[in-house]
Amino acid sequence: MAPHTLILAGTTEARELATALDAVGIRVTTSLAGRVGTPRALPGELRVGGFGGAGGLAVWMREHHVTALLDATHPFAHRISENAVEAARRTGIPLIALRRPGWAPGPGDRWHSVRTLDEAAALLPSLGRRVFLTTGRLGLAAFVPVGDSGPDPLRFLVRSVELPDPPTPRHCQVILDRGPFTLDGERRLLREHRIDVLVTKDSGGPATAAKLTAARELGLPVVVVRRPEPPAGVTTVPDVDSVLALLSPAATDTCP
Structure with missing residues (x-):
């Protein structure tokens, strides 16, 4: 055969x-x-x-x-x-x-390892207010409760290949893009949107790793969802x- x-x-x-x-x-x-x-x-x-x-x-x-x-x-x-x-x-x-x-933290990284998106969401209020969310368009519902709470709600920048389905956080801006991403581009994006915390899944590989380097250079905390x-x-x-x-x-x- x-x-x-x-x-x-x-x-x-x-x-x-x-x-x-x-x-x-x-x-x-x-x-x-x-x-x-x-x-x-x-x-x-x-x-x-x-x-x-x-x-x-x-x-x-x-x-x-x-x-x-x-x-x-x-x-x-x-x-x-x-x-x-x-x-x-x-x-x-x-x-x-x-x-x-998978990815591994290096010198200067401020990584916070979690098991799930729910754990990532619960950690965010202690880390920053302007979140760059790069976990894909699925699972954004986990961030809705934490994003709407308190007098100073979190503001999310979400990057995905296609528009996410609701529910999404109330203060949410979506940018549609597909990797690979350059280090210069990631630096510029983090600065322009005044991001102070990054959330990502440990997908590994070089196509989307530049954001981690940019976050390290800017001293930003990174919440990393571990692989199953x-x-x-x-x-x-x-x-x-x-x-x-x-x-x-x-x-x-x-x-x-």
Whole structure:
């Protein structure tokens, strides 16, 4: 059977994987959750929308003769990752998870590590009043109560690829943009909006890391939401080259 790789996408690395696999003649289907209305073109085949849980994913892989499943979703897309593990178990199809390394604080950083968006929101009033919120367009409801409380409510600058759905904080300005972001651009944005605290998820990678450097230079506190623990028992690699080494013709028959 000819190899057919299904990529569960959501990161820059997913695009790189699709490009590399297509270039060597491996049939590749990239699956997007559909949260971005106008996805950029990808090589190979493109599928948009959910599968209906682990069972639906397993059925789809059997029907389309998938031979390898790659989880290249966002580090915080834990439900999709759990479904991938279960679907791989049901079908016996090899699963590889690509998880780029997370960020780590350096000298001069003022990081506050939290587990959830709710914990991040609860911490904000003690850190600043003008918040640069870079956690994506989902989950903004966690910041509504803290943003509306007291005589001096917090003011949020939210950056996302598409407009967020309500509810959002009452004092909220949205800017639509997609990384990668430059250090000069992040410095300018923080200064122009008089930001005094940054909130982010530990997504890792260089595309959105410049904000952390800019915050360090300006002495700003950063609230970092830690990643959920990845599913146990999955072959996990840190980069595209490691995936390609496992999927090379010599390794195809012994892929974990």
